[in-house]
Amino acid sequence: MQNPVFRLGMVFGSVDVFRKAVRAHAVKHRRLVKFKKNDRDGIMAVCKAECCEWFxxxxxxxxxxxxxxxxxxxxxxxxxxxxxxxxxxKHIAEKYVGQWRENLD
Ligand SMILES: [Zn+2]
Structure with a gap:
């Protein structure tokens, strides 16, 4: 989850896990991503940059x-x-809480 690589056919156990992976990917790659379609059937995540076709x-x-x-x-x-x-x-806490617990200094 620190550096998700998306592939066609990749499956997730829930919408939340998918959204988390998209957020982690956006943070890792320093891109601005937004969720477009968000209904019961599916979710589309797109890059916020107009010139970019990542989705x-x-x-x-x-x-x-x-x-x-x-x-x-x-x-x-x-x-x-x-x-x-x-x-x-929340993102920072999830990412670093393990390290902070192991090394209180
Ligand atoms: Zn982009």
Whole structure:
């Protein structure tokens, strides 16, 4: 989850896990990403840069237990951004709490 690499057919156990992976990917690659379609059937995440065609779309399989990447373009053509609203206190806590517990100094 620190550096997710998206592939066609990749499956997730829930929408939340997928959204978390997209956020982690955006932070890791220093890109601004937004969720476009967010209904019961699927979610489209796109790059916020107008010139960039990066996107990932995932939706439920028929069993509604498996959330699967159905299409994507994983090449960003935009420039990196050094501002990212996904770097929240929650994200930082999840990423570093293990290290901080092991090394209190
Ligand atoms: Zn981009």
């Amino acid at each position: 990932v779309f995932a939706s439920w399989l028929g069993d509604h237990k498996t959330f699967k990447i159905k299409s994507l373009n994983d090449k960003h053509t935009c420039a990196m951004s050094f501002k990212n609203r996904f770097v929240s206190s």
